[in-house]
Amino acid sequence: MSAEPNGTDRNDDVRPVVIVGSGPAGLTAAIYTARANLQPLLVEGEPSSTSDQPGGQLMLTTEVENFPGFPDGIMGPELMASFRQQAMRFGTDIRTxxxxxxxxxxxxxxxxxxxxEAPEPTYRGQALIVATGASSLMLGIEAERRLxxxxxxxxxTCDGFFFRDQDICVVGGGDSALEEAMFLTRFARSVTVIHRRKELRASKIMQDRAFANEKLSFLWDSVVDDIVGETTVEGVVVRDVQTGEVTTKPYTGVFVAIGHRPNTDLFRGQLDLKDNGYLITAADTSRTSVEGVFACGDVQDDWYRQAITAAGSGCMAAIDAERWLEAQGH
Amino acid sequence: MGAIQQLSEATFAEEVNASDVPVVVDFWAEWCGPCKMIAPILEEIATEQDGKVRVAKVNVDENPGLARQFNVMSIPTMIVFKDGSEDQRIVGAKGKPQLLEDLAPYL
Known part of the structure; x- marks a missing residue:
């Protein structure tokens, strides 16, 4: 995990491949390019408590049940530690x-x-693989910063433990919202899922489990307008989007799982993006709008967004980069 | 020197009050991914800043009373104790440059 301090390892070396991002996509690209002897340098990011961090979104999950090869499931952080180990085994140069x-x-x-603003870049690569993923969206209300x-x-997974026997809520209606809600029922007295629509986006198996869980209930057609409390959460202001009715619910914990935004700020103005901010790749390839730049994983996928599809597209980016470098005579 | 000490409910007050340098206490647990990510960074800081600050850890699973006492509701949380009382609180995992910036007043 140790990284050289900024600036001390700056040199004129040009790497064949630099990879940005270290979720399933970036690390799979690293495994493949390392095995192809392209000595990849992977900039993995820095720790944070959002999903924009080394290891990606799986670092904030518990049990992963749908990654092939693990019939009994595997913990997200454990799976990512294995990805990383495998990338290191073949000589990937990882920078935190x-x-x-x-x-x-x-x-x-x-x-x-x-x-x-430094005049010279820290690293230079003949090819670049972008695997910066997506980060969790926040509610965008003032109270968020305070609370x-x-x-x-x-x-x-980090904070559920602190809400033992409390009444709490989860905001969102997708798979990750339901996974969080179900995980939280291990600790909380009750968990209410607040969702802005009348039906869930979550998969059928998750919905069935959620509806069968007696600690879980739902507030449909509802959005969070505000969170009450100065030093700790004391209540949540919920608005019914159908009737406009506003009520304050006495929840003492709020977990936000309303979706993700792609981490493409670095590339704005340099690579073509869709209207929703995701990177555009040419059909059935990982090629971006700039020759020699390849993209994989959630940063270019607003549709599947799975660990296994991210890993698959990471492999595509590695092979695309390898063949492109070869054609360039590198 | 520079080793990270594990604190418990029994040893916390004594260790933190007796320290003549600020103590950075990291509240963590085995099941917290971001906590694991910052563990090696805290080890580096403990070694590199030896003599200026001490780094200690509280496992919240084993010491829920300490988490309650200091109102820790999210981990990792790092609380800097100076002369035995809370001086600063850092909530959430961060990279080494940001952590060093937050801790700059003590270094």
Whole structure:
């Protein structure tokens, strides 16, 4: 995990491949490019309590039941530790740093960590693989800043423990919202799922389990307008979007799972993005709008968004990069 | 020197009050992914900043009373104790540069 301090390892080396991001996509790209002898350098990001962190979104989950090869399931952080070990086994050079700027206007591409205004990039790569993933969306209300870590949480696995025998809520209606809600019923007295629509986006198996869980209940057609409390969560202001009726519910914990946004800020203006911010890749490939830049995983996938599809697309990006480098005579 | 000490309900007050340098107490648990991510960073800080700050850990599973006493509701939470009382609180995992920036007043 140790990283060289910024600046001390800056040199004129140009790597064949630099990979940005270390979820299932980035680490699979690393395994493949390392085995192809392309000596990949992987900038894995820095720890954070959002999903934008080394290991990606699975670092904040508990049991992963649908990753093939693990018939009894596996813990998300454990799975990602294995991915990382496998990438290191073949010589991936992993840096625990966060990319602050990229320059894709000429090759080799420039990648900065630390000061984005530094005249020279920290790393340079003939090819770049973008696997920066997506991060959790927040509610976007004032109270969030005040109460994050004080009853408001984005990580059920980290913080569920502190809500033993309390009445709490989860905001959202997808698989991750239901997974969190069900995990939280191990601790809480009751868990209410607040969802802005009348039906869930979650998969059928998750819905069946959720409806069978007697500690779980649902508030349909409802959104959170505000969270009450100065130093800790004391209540949640919920608005019914059909009737407009506003009520304050006495929940003492709020877990937010309303979806994700792609981590594409670094590439805005340099790579073509969809209207929703996701990177555009050419059909059936990992090629972006800039030759030599490949993208994989959730940063370019607003449809499947699974660990296994991310890993699959990471493999595609590695092979695309390898063949492109070969054609360039590298 | 520079080793990270595990604190318990029995030893907490004594260790934290007796320290002549600020103590960074990391509240953590085995099941918390972000806690595991920052563990090696805290080890580095403990070694590199030896003599300026001490780093200690509280396992909240084994010491729920300490978590309650200091109103810890999210982990990792790092509380800096200076002369035995809370001086600063850092909630959530962060990279080494940001942690060092937060701890700059003590270094």
């Amino acid at each position: 740093e966060k990319v602050t700027r990229v320059d894709l206007s000429s090759r080799p591409f420039g990648v900065w960590v630390g000061d984005p 994050l870590g004080h009853g408001l949480s984005t990580c059920a």
